[in-house]
Amino acid sequence: MKFIQSFAILILIILLALASCKKEEEGTDSGNSSPSADSKGIGPITKVDLGEIDQAKAAKGKQHFDTKCSACHKFEEKVVGPPLAGVTERRTPEWIMNMILNPVEMTQKDPAAMELYATYLVQMTFQNVSQDETREILEYFRQMDKKK
Numbered sequence: 001m002k003f004i005q006s007f008a009i010l011i012l013i014i015l016l017a018l019a020s021c022k023k024e025e026e027g028t029d030s031g032n033s034s035p036s037a038d039s040k041g042i043g044p045i046t047k048v049d050l051g052e053i054d055q056a057k058a059a060k061g062k063q064h065f066d067t068k069c070s071a072c073h074k075f076e077e078k079v080v081g082p083p084l085a086g087v088t089e090r091r092t093p094e095w096i097m098n099m100i101l102n103p104v105e106m107t108q109k110d111p112a113a114m115e116l117y118a119t120y121l122v123q124m125t126f127q128n129v130s131q132d133e134t135r136e137i138l139e140y141f142r143q144m145d146k147k148k
């Protein structure tokens, strides 16, 4: 009995230590507490270089968005999927592109995407967009978020 008690206390101490580690980590990030704020997600994209917003790319991205995404997404309102205003602030560019290119695996394995799926209860599917087209859509999202 004594053994079990001290074992329980030991576990409690470990848990408390872990919890305080976690707090310290949170304290050091830049104040953005969104679960994917620093996650790149899961998929083919590991690094995106962002420069000034490229208006020509953004215009192409708008066209892809209007034909392939707007049935389920608007910016300010929820449709079938989440409103996309501010998405470039709450996610990394890599996460956004992986979500577009690899939505099924993302909703199965990435914590933030799993949470969205649990909320929206519809599976976003791959819309047959190339990596270049996806990059153009990302540019469009950046342009939209800058306009606000």
Ligand code: HEC
Residues within 6 Å of the ligand: 065, 068, 069, 070, 071, 072, 073, 080, 081, 082, 083, 084, 087, 091, 096, 099, 100, 103, 107, 113, 116, 117, 118, 120, 121, 122, 123, 124, 125, 127, 129, 137
């Ligand atoms: C069939 C409806 C549907 C289509 C079409 C669709 N999506 Fe989605 N999208 C969703 C749903 C639903 C979610 C939430 C995750 C889930 O449940 O799969 C989502 C999530 C997202 C997210 C994450 C949003 C956030 O708040 O982090 C992005 C980004 C996104 N979609 C972009 C796109 C783009 C770009 C296209 C077009 C290439 C597209 N989606 C096409 C339904 C759709």
